[in-house]
Amino acid sequence: MQRLLILGATSPIARSLAMRFATEGASLFLAARDLAEVERLASDITVRTGARAVSGVFDAAEFYFHATFFEKAVAELGGLDGMIVCFGTLGDETAAQVDPEKALAILNQNFTGAVSLITLAARHLEQQKSGFIIAIGSVAGERGRPKNYVYGSAKAALATFLQGLRGRMARAGVHVMTVKLGTVDTRMTWGRESPLTVAPEAAADSIYGAWKRGAEVVFVPWFWQPIMGIIKLIPESIFRRVNI
Amino acid sequence: MPLPRRGVLTGWGSFPIAESDIYRPEKIAELAAVVTSNSTSVIARGAGRAYGDAALNGGNRVVDMQRLSRMLAFDSESGLLRCEAGVTIGEIIDVFLRRGFFPPVVPGTQFVTLGGSVAADVHGKSHHRDSSLGNHVTSIDLMLASGEVRRCSREENSDLFWATVGGMGLTGTILEVELRLRRVESAWFDGEISMAANIDEAIETFERTERQYGYSVAWIDCAGTRGSLGRSIVNLGNVASRQSLPPPLRQEPFKVPPRMHPTVPFNLPSFALSSLGIKTFNTAYYAMHRAGPKLFDYQTFFFPLDAIRKWNRIYGTRGFLQYQCVWPLSESRAGLIETLEAIARWGGGSFLTVLKKFGPQDGMLSFPMPGYTLALDFPITRELMEFLDRLDEMVVKRGGRVYLAKDARLRPEVFRAMYPKAGRWLEIKRGVDPENRFSSNLARRIGLPGGE
Ligand SMILES: Cc1cc2nc3c(=O)[nH]c(=O)nc-3n(C[C@H](O)[C@H](O)[C@H](O)COP(=O)(O)OP(=O)(O)OC[C@H]3O[C@@H](n4cnc5c(N)ncnc54)[C@H](O)[C@@H]3O)c2cc1C
Ligand SMILES: NC(=O)c1ccc[n+]([C@@H]2O[C@H](COP(=O)([O-])OP(=O)(O)OC[C@H]3O[C@@H](n4cnc5c(N)ncnc54)[C@H](OP(=O)(O)O)[C@@H]3O)[C@@H](O)[C@H]2O)c1
Numbered sequence: 001m002q003r004l005l006i007l008g009a010t011s012p013i014a015r016s017l018a019m020r021f022a023t024e025g026a027s028l029f030l031a032a033r034d035l036a037e038v039e040r041l042a043s044d045i046t047v048r049t050g051a052r053a054v055s056g057v058f059d060a061a062e063f064y065f066h067a068t069f070f071e072k073a074v075a076e077l078g079g080l081d082g083m084i085v086c087f088g089t090l091g092d093e094t095a096a097q098v099d100p101e102k103a104l105a106i107l108n109q110n111f112t113g114a115v116s117l118i119t120l121a122a123r124h125l126e127q128q129k130s131g132f133i134i135a136i137g138s139v140a141g142e143r144g145r146p147k148n149y150v151y152g153s154a155k156a157a158l159a160t161f162l163q164g165l166r167g168r169m170a171r172a173g174v175h176v177m178t179v180k181l182g183t184v185d186t187r188m189t190w191g192r193e194s195p196l197t198v199a200p201e202a203a204a205d206s207i208y209g210a211w212k213r214g215a216e217v218v219f220v221p222w223f224w225q226p227i228m229g230i231i232k233l234i235p236e237s238i239f240r241r242v243n244i
Numbered sequence: 245m246p247l248p249r250r251g252v253l254t255g256w257g258s259f260p261i262a263e264s265d266i267y268r269p270e271k272i273a274e275l276a277a278v279v280t281s282n283s284t285s286v287i288a289r290g291a292g293r294a295y296g297d298a299a300l301n302g303g304n305r306v307v308d309m310q311r312l313s314r315m316l317a318f319d320s321e322s323g324l325l326r327c328e329a330g331v332t333i334g335e336i337i338d339v340f341l342r343r344g345f346f347p348p349v350v351p352g353t354q355f356v357t358l359g360g361s362v363a364a365d366v367h368g369k370s371h372h373r374d375s376s377l378g379n380h381v382t383s384i385d386l387m388l389a390s391g392e393v394r395r396c397s398r399e400e401n402s403d404l405f406w407a408t409v410g411g412m413g414l415t416g417t418i419l420e421v422e423l424r425l426r427r428v429e430s431a432w433f434d435g436e437i438s439m440a441a442n443i444d445e446a447i448e449t450f451e452r453t454e455r456q457y458g459y460s461v462a463w464i465d466c467a468g469t470r471g472s473l474g475r476s477i478v479n480l481g482n483v484a485s486r487q488s489l490p491p492p493l494r495q496e497p498f499k500v501p502p503r504m505h506p507t508v509p510f511n512l513p514s515f516a517l518s519s520l521g522i523k524t525f526n527t528a529y530y531a532m533h534r535a536g537p538k539l540f541d542y543q544t545f546f547f548p549l550d551a552i553r554k555w556n557r558i559y560g561t562r563g564f565l566q567y568q569c570v571w572p573l574s575e576s577r578a579g580l581i582e583t584l585e586a587i588a589r590w591g592g593g594s595f596l597t598v599l600k601k602f603g604p605q606d607g608m609l610s611f612p613m614p615g616y617t618l619a620l621d622f623p624i625t626r627e628l629m630e631f632l633d634r635l636d637e638m639v640v641k642r643g644g645r646v647y648l649a650k651d652a653r654l655r656p657e658v659f660r661a662m663y664p665k666a667g668r669w670l671e672i673k674r675g676v677d678p679e680n681r682f683s684s685n686l687a688r689r690i691g692l693p694g695g696e
Contacts, residue, residue, distance in 0.1 A: 012311065034273075041314060043317065047316065190246070190249055
């Protein structure tokens, strides 16, 4: 039976992923900032699947609290087999581009907070020589764009961090997977749908499938791989003018 | 406060259309922020399966409740399930049928939310035995205009409970519903198909089998006239006990054959629904059926239309209207004959015509009453509105009424004549929503609250 810690559990993508793992019999520790909501989600998983789901709170930017939080979660689960990092925010990009404090908040919520928690989990899993980490990045990290480069750079940094960690963890038999997510129909994109937007359940299915087959880096949905492949090839001077 | 998306919405009949600021909260706190914000009026929307304008609020705000869909508690002893309003009937079936439980009442599609089903107080094929969904709801958590969440049940705030069941979202936003699921031994229905040569035979079949069968519905061939007026196929059934299943099914009594889900890919051109086309379809469908015993799986039995996703597109972009009415028992036969004759004379034809029998009913704005109900659907044409006004007059005269969840054109004075408890309902509405913050296209059209 898998014992999983899910961070950013109030994301609908996390909800669907949690349901997939719970259906397979995993027991879960769900966490985000909003305890009342996490508790509702935990009840939902238990009612629908019969799996054990407990809830807790953490804030990605409150680093000093992470170690205690992590220990408590592992203790409640009775061990740890995997961690899923689903937290992240777009923040107010326009404001962040002129206000360093806001820019740093976006970095903390998407990158440094993740580094802190992933490091704790990696240390634990490395010692036990098994387990996995799934972290949700974004195609926005593939290329800096005027529209969202603060958020994009945090996701790019996260991807690089995970790439290195993956190499090191492979020696301990720990599976580290980076998800490069395209647009998903969540509160983050509400009102900004495009024909490429997919439902959170579909995104979760792809992520789950990729994890099952042991993928290391996966674009979700798959078509973002060729799209970003081309976008990355466009020379800087032209890219600036096309304004994508 | 979450941001809205400006968008155009319609009901399942694609008529009318309305543009609104649409919110889709994923947390209770986000919903509260939308409901209490001091701006335009607001209406909750579930899966948008009401046919007309009940879940529309043109120029105002709409709250899409589908993401608030968490199941909160289940007691397998009592069958009591508490969940958020955005959970669908289909999800309840997916989760609980294999554990031997089924929703107590289901409408003709499983793609409806619990909130929408309570707000319309939906009925199923077992109304004569089970009444409507509200009869099985034990409590509702309602978010009022002030943001306060009030629990209502038969014991606690019972007036508000009976104004909210069937209240079309106008007393507040339903957050949570607790209802009692029914224990079942299988996913199958043991029943029969009975052919009725005319309306009298159809009524006689309902009356004769009422005690024997919990579920009954008739599909009327609208091409029948004179002696064959109202000729129909009557489906009757009960949940099959495990023992009664053929041996191969007995092993896994909750497993049913998977369904293919073709989707109607685009709006069909309008000539597909000429009156000749409708009559040909009806005659052929009637001819396809034979009387006799039959074992149905629950999907075929309850949700035949769900087999084809987006089937409303067969009506093309101009949309269609459902017209469902009910007459008191004593007036039902005369009302049915009068209406079917009027349709035959008019010549427009109804694509799907469904007949059911209703039993006892509570609720202030709930549609059912003891008697027979007829559901008709018509592609929209210029003459249709006038024709339906005439049907309204005939229904009112006999003390009957029209179903709001399917309506898009009823007039305020006709509504008042059909729903005698509307006055009492309005008192309660004014008590909980004095500023009329909950409103919809339907509410304004039928004058709820009226400007007296
Ligand atoms: C193919 C088909 C077959 C049908 N068969 C039947 C049938 O057999 N019997 C029957 O009774 N009906 C039937 N209906 C009608 C349908 O069951 C009702 O219209 C039901 O209300 C639809 O639920 P919804 O979730 O789609 O709600 P919507 O259509 O989105 O909304 C319907 C009403 O509910 C309100 N509402 C929705 N959610 C909430 C909430 N959380 N809080 C407060 N108010 C809310 C809305 O404001 C609106 O007034 C059928 C519809 C279709 C398309
Ligand atoms: N939607 C997309 O199109 C898209 C595209 C690419 C990548 N992604 C990524 O996918 C992930 C999930 O996002 P989503 O779209 O599902 O958005 P979402 O619904 O807003 O989910 C964001 C999650 O992050 C949590 N969170 C935010 N700030 C936090 C903080 N400071 N501390 C702890 N938790 C915090 C939220 O929890 P609470 O607010 O409840 O605490 C919530 O669980 C994110 O990493 C996002 O960057 C999304």
